[in-house]
Amino acid sequence: MTIHVAILGSTGYTGAELIRLIEQHPDFMITHLGAHSQAGKKVRDVLPGIAGAVGDLTLAKADAPLADDIQLVFTALPHGAAAESVKKALDVGKKVVDLSADFRHQSPDIYQQAYGLAHPHPHILNNAVYGLSEWARADIANTNLIANPGCYPTSTLMPLIPLLQAKLLDDSAIIVDAKSGTSGAGRTAKTGLLYCEVNEGLSAYGLPRHRHAWEMEEWAGNFGQHPIKVRFVPHLIPMSRGMLTTLHLTGKNTATWHQTLLQAYQHEPFVRILPEGSLPSTKGVVGSNRCDIGLCRLSDTEAVVVSCIDNLLKGASGQAIQNANIMLGLDETSGLSIHAQWP
Ligand SMILES: NC(=O)c1ccc[n+]([C@@H]2O[C@H](COP(=O)([O-])OP(=O)(O)OC[C@H]3O[C@@H](n4cnc5c(N)ncnc54)[C@H](OP(=O)(O)O)[C@@H]3O)[C@@H](O)[C@H]2O)c1
Numbered sequence: 001m002t003i004h005v006a007i008l009g010s011t012g013y014t015g016a017e018l019i020r021l022i023e024q025h026p027d028f029m030i031t032h033l034g035a036h037s038q039a040g041k042k043v044r045d046v047l048p049g050i051a052g053a054v055g056d057l058t059l060a061k062a063d064a065p066l067a068d069d070i071q072l073v074f075t076a077l078p079h080g081a082a083a084e085s086v087k088k089a090l091d092v093g094k095k096v097v098d099l100s101a102d103f104r105h106q107s108p109d110i111y112q113q114a115y116g117l118a119h120p121h122p123h124i125l126n127n128a129v130y131g132l133s134e135w136a137r138a139d140i141a142n143t144n145l146i147a148n149p150g151c152y153p154t155s156t157l158m159p160l161i162p163l164l165q166a167k168l169l170d171d172s173a174i175i176v177d178a179k180s181g182t183s184g185a186g187r188t189a190k191t192g193l194l195y196c197e198v199n200e201g202l203s204a205y206g207l208p209r210h211r212h213a214w215e216m217e218e219w220a221g222n223f224g225q226h227p228i229k230v231r232f233v234p235h236l237i238p239m240s241r242g243m244l245t246t247l248h249l250t251g252k253n254t255a256t257w258h259q260t261l262l263q264a265y266q267h268e269p270f271v272r273i274l275p276e277g278s279l280p281s282t283k284g285v286v287g288s289n290r291c292d293i294g295l296c297r298l299s300d301t302e303a304v305v306v307s308c309i310d311n312l313l314k315g316a317s318g319q320a321i322q323n324a325n326i327m328l329g330l331d332e333t334s335g336l337s338i339h340a341q342w343p
Pocket of ligand 1: 008009010011012013014015034035036037038039062076077078079081099100101149150151183184185186187188311312315316
């Protein structure tokens with residue numbers, strides 16, 4: 001049976017990526033596309049890459065009612081704005097995948113510290129499942145609300161969790177040095193994202209504490225069963241999409257770490273552990289829902305792990321569809337590619 005789908009925030013980068021992926025999904029059909037400043041326009045007039053019948057749809061206002069036959073709603077809205085739309089969709093019985101940060105924290109206090117906002121619906125936080133797909137399948141299959149992880153936390157948590165679970169890391173702060181393409185900042189115009197500001201340059205931002213640091217610590221602690229601290233420095237690089245995260249790790253028995261990663265992910269379609277000493281590149285993942293991980297030992301107690309994702313796929317819309325597939329009991333890989341664009 002075809003599942004009718006709404007995307008709220010469909011005119012942003014993650015929303016547009018959801019449209020592109022869902023158009024190829026065998027079980028999903030888009031029947032509602034919501035927008036904010038662009039509401040009332042045709043999709044194809046706002047998103048030049050979207051053609052066909054879906055391009056002829058008219059963008060609905062953000063608060064337009066959702067038809068009864070819509071089962072699944074993706075909210076790809078700015079944090080703060082998403083919470084209200086999520087609550088409305090849940091109240092009328094929809095299943096929701098929220099790409100924003102509004103339901104990623106279990107405590108409203110942590111949300112307030114990270115985002116500087118009082119959470120408008122704290123009573124829903126406990127119903128949300130943090131959707132790091134490979135680590136939360138059973139809970140994802142039993143919820144109506146998925147908090148889709150952030151892009152930097154996804155690329156950080158994927159290599160970190162198996163090593164924490166195996167108790168191989170020591171308690172020193174983990175250095176997370178990450179680089180993102182500019183689509184990570186969304187489509188809204190900002191001076192720092194202008195071509196002349198970004199092109200042929202490289203800049204760090206978000207210090208002393210980027211909001212994703214709280215998310216990394218909370219979910220590394222929960223999934224890894226061990227509390228951690230991160231020293232997280234994000235960087236903006238002049239490419240449209242892609243994310244490369246370098247973890248500087250210390251602990252014990254580094255000779256076993258590669259095998260630990262291999263075992264954790266041996267049956268996972270969207271995770272590839274490279275041979276020891278090989279390091280991944282964003283070119284190997286962009287356009288796919290894959291996370292590529294490489295490990296290089298420095299000594300018996302030190303190693304560097306590099307993880308690459310496409311921020312708009314495994315870091316956002318791809319993982320959102322992977323989660324929706326799990327939540328609805330479908331093949332987890334439906335509508336998703338394991339192959340990158342090449343060249
Ligand atoms: N970009 C990434 O790599 C990435 C990765 C992971 C998670 N996320 C998260 O996913 C969400 C969407 O990100 P994005 O990059 O797609 O953002 P974006 O490109 O800035 O798009 C934002 C979307 O939300 C709509 N919108 C803006 N303000 C709104 C408001 N006050 N009320 C209702 N709708 C509003 C916009 O509609 P109009 O165009 O009509 O104004 C647009 O459709 C964010 O919460 C972001 O943090 C993004």
